[in-house]
Amino acid sequence: MHRLSGSVLAVFVLVHVLxxxxxxxxxxxxxxxxxxxxxxxxWPPVEALLLLCVAIQLxxxxxxxxxxxAPAQRWARFSGLYLxxxxxxxxxxxxxxxxxxxxxxxxxxxxxxxxxPAAAFFYPYYFFAxxxxxxxxxxxxxxxxxxxxxxxxxxxxxxAGVLLSALILAGMARIDIPAPYLQPFVAAPFSxxxxxxxxx
Numbered sequence: 001m002h003r004l005s006g007s008v009l010a011v012f013v014l015v016h017v018l019x020x021x022x023x024x025x026x027x028x029x030x031x032x033x034x035x036x037x038x039x040x041x042x043w044p045p046v047e048a049l050l051l052l053c054v055a056i057q058l059x060x061x062x063x064x065x066x067x068x069x070a071p072a073q074r075w076a077r078f079s080g081l082y083l084x085x086x087x088x089x090x091x092x093x094x095x096x097x098x099x100x101x102x103x104x105x106x107x108x109x110x111x112x113x114x115x116x117p118a119a120a121f122f123y124p125y126y127f128f129a130x131x132x133x134x135x136x137x138x139x140x141x142x143x144x145x146x147x148x149x150x151x152x153x154x155x156x157x158x159x160a161g162v163l164l165s166a167l168i169l170a171g172m173a174r175i176d177i178p179a180p181y182l183q184p185f186v187a188a189p190f191s192x193x194x195x196x197x198x199x200x
Contacts, residue, residue, distance in 0.1 A: 001056050002056065002060040002061065002064055003055065003061055003140070005052070005053035005056040005057055005060075006053075006057060006140065008049065008050070009050065009053045009054065009057065010137055012041060012050055013133055015037065015041075017130060017133070017164060017168070018170070019034060019037055020106075020168045021164070021167060021168060021171070022034075023106055023110075023168065023171030023172055023175065024167060024170070024171040027106055027107070027175040027176075030105075030106045030171075031105060032107060034106070035077060037115060041183065049073060051091070051147070054074055054087055054091050055084055057083075057084070058084060058087060058088060059082055061081075061083070061084045062081075062084060064080065065077045065080050065081050065084070073139075075135055075136075075138075075139045075154050076135075076136060076139035076140070076143075076174065077156050078130040079131075079133075079135040079136040079139065080130040080132075080136055080195070081130070082128055082129070082137055083132050083133065086125070086129045086132070087130075089125075090129075094108075095100050106172070107175075107177050107178055107181040108181055110172040110173075110175060110177060111125075111177050111181040111184075111185060112174075112185055113120055113126075113169070113173060114177045114182060114185075115182060115185035115186050118185045123169060126165065126169060126172075127165040127166075128165075129165075130164050130165040130168065131161035131162055131165055132159060132161070133161065133165070134157040134160050134161030135154055135157055137163060138148075138154045138158070139151055140158030140194075141153070142154060143157050143170065143200060146150045168200070
């Protein structure tokens with residue numbers, strides 16, 4: 001169940017990461033691509049399947065991580081534990097925001113990176129999420145390989161994750177965030193808006 005639901009989610013996550021790379025061309029490019037892709041992944045049957053897969057991952061991931069004690073499973077274990085936390089926070093935040101009528105677009109995702117002290121949480125939160133995804137997928141793809149080959153492959157996946165994270169965060173950092181999305185962060189005590197570049 002974990003592998004099957006993870007395979008379904010992996011397709012969505014890969015598309016989602018590529019979608020976020022569009023922010024390098026500006027917020028407008030990202031929003032246009034997002035609207036096109038939403039016709040697929042927000043179609044009720046597809047969205048229900050994705051949410052079911054997230055639930056299965058949350059239910060099965062912790063027991064698997066607890067059982068993964070072998071050195072060859074270390075990468076899958078730690079990346080999986082991080083993804084469990086990320087999936088719980090990210091999916092919950094999106095669903096709660098949507099019930100409140102908030103469009104969970106790139107401005108919603110990037111707002112926390114543009115206000116202090118929230119930025120101290122959101123930069124590593126997103127950075128390690130992408131790295132954990134590439135490591136976890138690499139661990140799954142190389143699970144039957146000899147340990148030295150598996151380690152080399154996972155290191156390459158980790159490197160790809162670092163590069164993807166850096167590009168996505170650079171794009172998210174340079175867009176201008178509309179005031180309504182910033183309000184929950186800048187209204188908090190001891191918070192401050194970080195300077196940003198121009199949006200596309």
